[in-house]
Amino acid sequence: MTSLTEIAPGVLIAISSFALTTTTVVVSSASPGGCLLIDPGVTVAELAGLAAELAERGLTPSAAWSTHPHWDHVLWSAELGAAPRYAVPAAVTVAETERGGILDGAQRDAPGHDLSLVGRLRPLDGPAIPWDGPEARLIVHDGHAPGHGAVFFPGSGVLVAGDMCSDVEIPLLDTAAADPLGEYRTGMERLASVPGVRQVVPGHGHAGDAAEFRRRLAADSAYLDAVSAGKPYGDPRLRDSPEWMRVTHEEQVRYFRS
Numbered sequence: 001m002t003s004l005t006e007i008a009p010g011v012l013i014a015i016s017s018f019a020l021t022t023t024t025v026v027v028s029s030a031s032p033g034g035c036l037l038i039d040p041g042v043t044v045a046e047l048a049g050l051a052a053e054l055a056e057r058g059l060t061p062s063a064a065w066s067t068h069p070h071w072d073h074v075l076w077s078a079e080l081g082a083a084p085r086y087a088v089p090a091a092v093t094v095a096e097t098e099r100g101g102i103l104d105g106a107q108r109d110a111p112g113h114d115l116s117l118v119g120r121l122r123p124l125d126g127p128a129i130p131w132d133g134p135e136a137r138l139i140v141h142d143g144h145a146p147g148h149g150a151v152f153f154p155g156s157g158v159l160v161a162g163d164m165c166s167d168v169e170i171p172l173l174d175t176a177a178a179d180p181l182g183e184y185r186t187g188m189e190r191l192a193s194v195p196g197v198r199q200v201v202p203g204h205g206h207a208g209d210a211a212e213f214r215r216r217l218a219a220d221s222a223y224l225d226a227v228s229a230g231k232p233y234g235d236p237r238l239r240d241s242p243e244w245m246r247v248t249h250e251e252q253v254r255y256f257r258s
């Protein structure tokens with residue numbers, strides 16, 4: 001995992017060795033020492049390093065957010081403390097009903113976590129995360145996963161997008177949903193209509209500026225247009241991609257052709 005890097009005043013991100021998963025830390029201006037922690041991950045060693053780095057900076061999580069109920073976004077360690085860990089209600093439901101699969105995923109790709117802490121989320125039904133720091137507005141949709149909650153910080157213009165708007169991953173549809181394409185497009189529209197985005201932080205990949213945010217939305221639209229129309233599409237993100245992404249791409253192609 002990279003060490004925490006400040007991408008905007010009071011907003012720091014780190015990138016994991018696992019699938020370039022991002023962790024976001026937003027420093028509270030109101031209470032010295034508090035911070036909001038989004039999607040901490042991924043390996044046991046990385047969470048230990050994150051906890052140590054927060055301690056070094058004099059920061060303690062006062063609230064946490066999981067963008068969506070996939071195993072790599074619902075991790076925790078005892079050293080991170082006992083802050084409330086919130087997620088969209090639909091995400092909490094999935095984290096509970098599909099707990100077995102989440103724990104299997106964590107054990108397979110990031111073994112050694114305290115499984116009693118994995119996926120323990122509180123439902124939050126509201127427009128923003130309640131905490132003593134910068135306004136953290138929620139943008140909720142069901143693209144990629146049910147109960148996907150992006151977080152926008154109007155003060156800094158940072159949009160923490162969850163598993164959307166990635167420079168390294170193609171759009172990954174929730175093909176178990178009734179309308180995977182519609183849900184994904186709705187999610188993209190909601191993110192695209194957030195006013196004042198100056199930086200986007202994807203769940204996997206690298207932060208990008210406003211122009212890069214628009215470029216990624218366009219790239220994702222182009223991918224979805226082609227694949228949903230049954231056309232061949234050589235997305236540049238598939239060129240040097242890991243095997244699982246090429247497999248998922250082929251599954252998405254087949255999904256729309258069947």
Ligand SMILES: [Zn+2]
Nearest residue numbers: 068070145163
């Ligand atoms: Zn995901």
